[in-house]
Amino acid sequence: MRQLLCQVCGGPADRTEAGVLWLLQDHRQDWVGWPEAMAVTEPPICRACVPLSLKLCPALRKGAVTVRAQGYPLVGFHGQLHTGADLFPRAVGKAITTFESPTARWILATGLVRELRSCLVTALEAR
Ligand SMILES: [Zn+2]
DSSP: OTTOBOTTTOSBOOEETTEEEEEEEOOTTTSTTTTTTOEEOSOOOOGGGHHHHHHHOGGGGGOEEEEEEEEOOEEEEEEEEEEOSSSSOEEEEEEEEETTSGGGGGEEEEEEEEEOEEEEEESOOOO
């Protein structure tokens, strides 16, 4: 995620003047302008890996789109949230947080989170 490498093959993610390519579940019904300002936990993808990802990822079978984002700052991380109410920290569930949040110190991070900006939803792009 930090280096914008493809989530499938680890090579460079596809990048054009329109932005870096992401393959996402289709949630265009969630809000007008989706996925603008959405936090993503999945790294971008290269065009060659789109068909394989569509074939193997169960979540994408419900509907998927490719998105080009021109802005994609790192905004936080995700992982296992813990509570400090007991003598030892205890896991209470998955969470996403910003780097600045007081909650951040209670999360055992498993990945970075980027925010997608200046997005363009495209027809499924594949090579
Ligand atoms: Zn790839």
